[in-house]
Amino acid sequence: MAEFRTEVFQNEFLSDGATDVHAIVTVTAAGAGPAGAAQGGVAEIVIIDTSGSMEGANLAAAKHAAQVAIDQIPDGTFFAVIGGSHVAQRVFPLPNWAVAMVPMDDRARSDAKQAISGIRSSGGTAMSTWLRLADIIFATVPQATQRHAVLLTDGKNESEARTELSRAVRDLTGHFQCDARGVGEHWEVDELREISTALLGTVDLIADPADIAEDFRRIVQTSMARGVASAELRVWAPQGAQVLFVRQVAPTVEDLTTRRTEVNALTGAYATGSWGDESRDYHVAVRVASKPVGSEQLAARVQVAVGGEVLTSGLVKARWTDDDALSARISPEVAHYTGQAELASVIQEGLAAKAAGDEATATVKLGRAVQLAAETGNEEATSRLRRVVEIDDEEKGTVRLKRNAAKLDEMALDTASTKTTRVRR
Amino acid sequence: MDHVVSVACPACGAAVHDSDRFCEGCGAALVAPAAPAEPSPEPSPQPSPEPSAADGAGAPCRSCGGVVAADGYCEQCGALAVSERDHWSERPAPHVGGVCDRGRRHARNEDAMALHADGALTALVVCDGVSSAPDSDLASLAAARAARDVLAAGAVPATVTEAARPAAWSALLVDAAAAADAAIRGAVGDRAGRAEPPSCTFVAAVVDGPLVVTGWLGDSRTYWLPDAGTPRQLSADDSGANELIARGVPRAQAESSPTAHAITRWLGPDAPDVVPQTTATRTQGPGWVLVCSDGLWNYCSEAADLDALVRDVEARVGSAPDAIAAELVTWANAQGGHDNITVALARPTGDSLQAEPTGSAANVEAAPPPASRPDLDPTDR
Numbered sequence: 001m002a003e004f005r006t007e008v009f010q011n012e013f014l015s016d017g018a019t020d021v022h023a024i025v026t027v028t029a030a031g032a033g034p035a036g037a038a039q040g041g042v043a044e045i046v047i048i049d050t051s052g053s054m055e056g057a058n059l060a061a062a063k064h065a066a067q068v069a070i071d072q073i074p075d076g077t078f079f080a081v082i083g084g085s086h087v088a089q090r091v092f093p094l095p096n097w098a099v100a101m102v103p104m105d106d107r108a109r110s111d112a113k114q115a116i117s118g119i120r121s122s123g124g125t126a127m128s129t130w131l132r133l134a135d136i137i138f139a140t141v142p143q144a145t146q147r148h149a150v151l152l153t154d155g156k157n158e159s160e161a162r163t164e165l166s167r168a169v170r171d172l173t174g175h176f177q178c179d180a181r182g183v184g185e186h187w188e189v190d191e192l193r194e195i196s197t198a199l200l201g202t203v204d205l206i207a208d209p210a211d212i213a214e215d216f217r218r219i220v221q222t223s224m225a226r227g228v229a230s231a232e233l234r235v236w237a238p239q240g241a242q243v244l245f246v247r248q249v250a251p252t253v254e255d256l257t258t259r260r261t262e263v264n265a266l267t268g269a270y271a272t273g274s275w276g277d278e279s280r281d282y283h284v285a286v287r288v289a290s291k292p293v294g295s296e297q298l299a300a301r302v303q304v305a306v307g308g309e310v311l312t313s314g315l316v317k318a319r320w321t322d323d324d325a326l327s328a329r330i331s332p333e334v335a336h337y338t339g340q341a342e343l344a345s346v347i348q349e350g351l352a353a354k355a356a357g358d359e360a361t362a363t364v365k366l367g368r369a370v371q372l373a374a375e376t377g378n379e380e381a382t383s384r385l386r387r388v389v390e391i392d393d394e395e396k397g398t399v400r401l402k403r404n405a406a407k408l409d410e411m412a413l414d415t416a417s418t419k420t421t422r423v424r425r
Numbered sequence: 426m427d428h429v430v431s432v433a434c435p436a437c438g439a440a441v442h443d444s445d446r447f448c449e450g451c452g453a454a455l456v457a458p459a460a461p462a463e464p465s466p467e468p469s470p471q472p473s474p475e476p477s478a479a480d481g482a483g484a485p486c487r488s489c490g491g492v493v494a495a496d497g498y499c500e501q502c503g504a505l506a507v508s509e510r511d512h513w514s515e516r517p518a519p520h521v522g523g524v525c526d527r528g529r530r531h532a533r534n535e536d537a538m539a540l541h542a543d544g545a546l547t548a549l550v551v552c553d554g555v556s557s558a559p560d561s562d563l564a565s566l567a568a569a570r571a572a573r574d575v576l577a578a579g580a581v582p583a584t585v586t587e588a589a590r591p592a593a594w595s596a597l598l599v600d601a602a603a604a605a606d607a608a609i610r611g612a613v614g615d616r617a618g619r620a621e622p623p624s625c626t627f628v629a630a631v632v633d634g635p636l637v638v639t640g641w642l643g644d645s646r647t648y649w650l651p652d653a654g655t656p657r658q659l660s661a662d663d664s665g666a667n668e669l670i671a672r673g674v675p676r677a678q679a680e681s682s683p684t685a686h687a688i689t690r691w692l693g694p695d696a697p698d699v700v701p702q703t704t705a706t707r708t709q710g711p712g713w714v715l716v717c718s719d720g721l722w723n724y725c726s727e728a729a730d731l732d733a734l735v736r737d738v739e740a741r742v743g744s745a746p747d748a749i750a751a752e753l754v755t756w757a758n759a760q761g762g763h764d765n766i767t768v769a770l771a772r773p774t775g776d777s778l779q780a781e782p783t784g785s786a787a788n789v790e791a792a793p794p795p796a797s798r799p800d801l802d803p804t805d806r
Contacts, residue, residue, distance in 0.1 A: 237503075238499075238501070238502050238503030239489070239501050239502050239503075240502075241503075266500075266501070288503075292529055292758075292761070292762070293529070293530065293761075294528075294529035294530040294531075294762060295529060296505045297498070297502070297503045297504050297505060298496075298498035298499075298503035298504075298505070299503065301496070301498075313496065315496055315498070
């Protein structure tokens with residue numbers, strides 16, 4: 001059984017009249033074991049784009065990658081392969097088979113690889129149909145409580161309205177997790193990010209088709225090393241308090257606030273998907289009624305629950321003081337992740353402004369991003385920004401947009417915008 | 426339908442509508458008042474809080490009445506559960522009760538209280554740990570209990586004449602202070618050798634029919650608040666403030682001076698002497714004997730002001746002494762709660778009121794309305 005623990009980083013001292021309590025809560029899981037160790041079954045679906053645009057190197061690389069992924073799936077894991085264009089097709093188990101998923105074994109592995117080899121490309125791109133077929137297939141193995149898909153595309157979701165994709169993503173949230181990958185420079189970061197965010201996965205850019213196989217191998221390995229199928233973060237706040245936001249801040253920034261489901265009137269649950277042996281940081285902000293100087297109260301309990309059982313609880317406190325030396329101190333963890341969250345949003349806003357031709361806004365936003373990346377020591381973000389802007393003054397955030405920035409560099413900056421660095425302790 | 430703002434939230438004091446279930450200000454539940462408003466029909470058993478009492482888990486939340494979780498905070502309002510040492514209430518008899526509370530600004534409750542009531546005697550003891558001396562919470566609790574035990578065990582027998590009773594009680598108070606001082610030495614162990622060893626004030630009042638005898642060291646006080654007549658402070662602080670008052674500085678100014686709380690006498694290993702001043706008062710008619718630490722009187726020093734406050738509280742919560750004490754503590758906290766707060770009250774039993782005043786050293790309270798009153802004449806010893 002996996003063990004979870006929480007660590008709370010905050011300055012609990014508030015000045016007289018102050019109401020807002022911020023804390024970074026680090027949740028660490030240990031002893032998770034391999035997927036399926038603790039519960040029923042594990043199911044994995046590989047979804048690859050088979051639209052006409054994939055023809056050539058991309059399709060060949062995608063087929064190879066799917067076969068590499070198949071090799072990483074351990075025996076006994078239910079699996080299937082979907083080929084997607086403007087419609088979705090089950091590639092394996094073969095469409096004429098009676099079952100939609102089969103447990104992995106040597107025979108299934110070689111049959112699946114053969115089926116993948118036979119994929120031909122044609123048609124458009126309608127990703128909602130891919131995701132809905134995956135959901136139907138997962139539903140045939142209700143015993144598999146841990147469900148994961150990996151989706152690869154090279155193009156825009158051009159055969160359907162964007163709202164179709166959004167609706168599918170909404171409908172399927174909580175049914176399975178999905179990592180999304182875009183190969184080349186003709187796909188939309190925003191579309192894949194919508195999928196991965198709602199389905200508790202990651203999004204990334206694969207510039208070179210030759211790298212797809214290695215990426216798939218890592219994705220499937222990571223998924224198979226997650227022994228906790230599903231954990232939820234719970235946040236209790238006192239009667240009358242308001243949870244301002246709940247945000248995952250490491251390893252990536254994900255705003256969880258709107259994902260709240262009610263446990264009871266004072267406690268909300270936020271799905272966090274499956275866990276391996278890892279640690280994630282959350283930024284919780286709660287507004288409480290101000291109390292007289294000298295008072296102490298609990299502002300939040302931040303808990304991790306698996307299967308409805310609370311495994312760990314971190315206490316976020318509020319103590320009012322008239323000692324400015326105590327209340328003025330800002331927790332370095334809170335400051336760091338506040339900066340990292342702002343970094344993610346200014347990069348995305350800056351690139352969106354640039355794409356819309358609003359160079360003034362883009363320059364200001366990306367300049368601020370350069371400044372924040374330097375302040376929070378996010379060197380990877382700085383080097384990605386450097387490919388898109390000329391930096392005149394890092395400290396002041398003075399930049400100029402590069403006239404000839406490569407599309408791939410902008411996409412790399414965009415997809416990686418939510419990746420954060422850990423605070424130096 | 427009109428909502429009438431007529432209620433104050435027991436947790437934060439904000440005005441709330443009487444139909445509200447929760448306070449808009451702090452979220453505290455309004456179903457049950459924080460202070461016990463109804464006098465309990467039975468005297469509650471005397472608790473014996475230990476200084477080491479860990480936390481209040483198990484007891485209902487003091488702010489909202491909710492359940493206190495194992496982590497020490499309320500499951501409903503998040504208030505920190507208070508330990509027994511930080512807040513407790515005693516009511517050894519229906520006419521005797523008190524509350525001892527940490528207040529808001531101090532990290533520890535260094536006040537202590539010990540009450541006793543039986544057929545022969547009602548005794549109220551309050552000790553206020555000297556906050557500049559670490560671990561004075563140990564000193565105050567040991568002292569208060571030791572003094573109470575001496576008073577309870579040595580109650581002046583009924584065979585002693587009325588005339589001799591004030592002196593006999595005064596002698597017993599001196600013994601009680603000595604026992605309290607010895608108990609501090611026992612409780613603090615090696616800490617007695619520190620430059621500032623644990624120490625505390627002392628005030629005790631015994632109520633023997635209409636006779637009230639009080640003794641003190643330091644600035645914890647005894648007041649007599651008659652139902653009809655003029656209220657007054659029976660004790661006279663051993664404090665910097667009183668020295669200033671004696672030199673003609675107005676009371677309000679003296680009590681807010683930097684040295685106001687510098688006490689000139691106390692109990693503890695470094696006390697110059699531990700013989701309390703005592704004074705005896707023969708009360709006429711019903712009223713309250715109130716013993717308190719400076720955590721209360723800092724906000725309400727004049728006897729007349731304190732009397733008005735107590736009457737106001739009594740009108741709201743009834744005449745259960747522990748309920749009145751709890752409300753006075755809540756009030757002092759609402760004023761800022763800058764110090765630990767202890768309040769204990771007792772009503773002299775009415776059946777002894779026919780006792781004749783005698784020509785003893787005791788003061789005799791004039792029947793109300795008094796044309797004049799004999800000056801307090803503490804029987805210094």
